[in-house]
Amino acid sequence: MVDAKHDLGLVDAVKAEAIGVPGQRRFRLLLESPGGSACLWLEKGQLFQLSLAIRQMLARADATEAEQGEQTDHNPPPSSHASLEFEVGNLSLGHEPAGDLFVIEAFDRDDDEDEPLLGFWASRTQMEELAEEAQAVCAAGRPICPLCNGPIDAEGHMCVRTDGHQPM
Numbered sequence: 001m002v003d004a005k006h007d008l009g010l011v012d013a014v015k016a017e018a019i020g021v022p023g024q025r026r027f028r029l030l031l032e033s034p035g036g037s038a039c040l041w042l043e044k045g046q047l048f049q050l051s052l053a054i055r056q057m058l059a060r061a062d063a064t065e066a067e068q069g070e071q072t073d074h075n076p077p078p079s080s081h082a083s084l085e086f087e088v089g090n091l092s093l094g095h096e097p098a099g100d101l102f103v104i105e106a107f108d109r110d111d112d113e114d115e116p117l118l119g120f121w122a123s124r125t126q127m128e129e130l131a132e133e134a135q136a137v138c139a140a141g142r143p144i145c146p147l148c149n150g151p152i153d154a155e156g157h158m159c160v161r162t163d164g165h166q167p168m
Contacts, residue, residue: 002119006082008033010121016134022141036082051134
């Protein structure tokens with residue numbers, strides 16, 4: 001059970017994407033489930049960190065060592081069909097070994113409450129694909145300066161590590 005205001009249950013699809021041109025892109029997660037749909041707007045850094053956290057959790061949660069226990073119901077109540085769109089402040093990630101399922105809870109950036117606004121469950125395969133897709137989406141933007149790790153625009157980049165005097 002997810003401890004969120006809106007529970008999408010086990011999702012049918014979770015997708016990471018970027019909208020716009022490099023340098024002006026917005027990043028989001030798109031979710032579809034029998035319990036509803038959601039569009040979660042994130043910063044590029046949040047999406048990248050989520051992909052890293054998923055990969056770390058997948059490495060720790062070895063499917064062959066899944067505990068055989070009582071599985072919980074991952075379907076939301078029938079009357080809770082939600083369609084949400086919000087900007088994410090924080091995310092939390094968890095794993096249920098009994099079903100080898102993963103849970104993500106998203107907190108609204110503009111909400112001061114400690115309760116997540118949205119929660120959903122995803123399979124190992126969905127999480128593997130999400131981590132890969134999120135990293136590809138983040139890498140598809142502007143190249144990164146090897147000296148200062150800042151983005152290099154099409155016009156060039158005045159690197160702070162060279163005191164802004166040499167274009168990269």
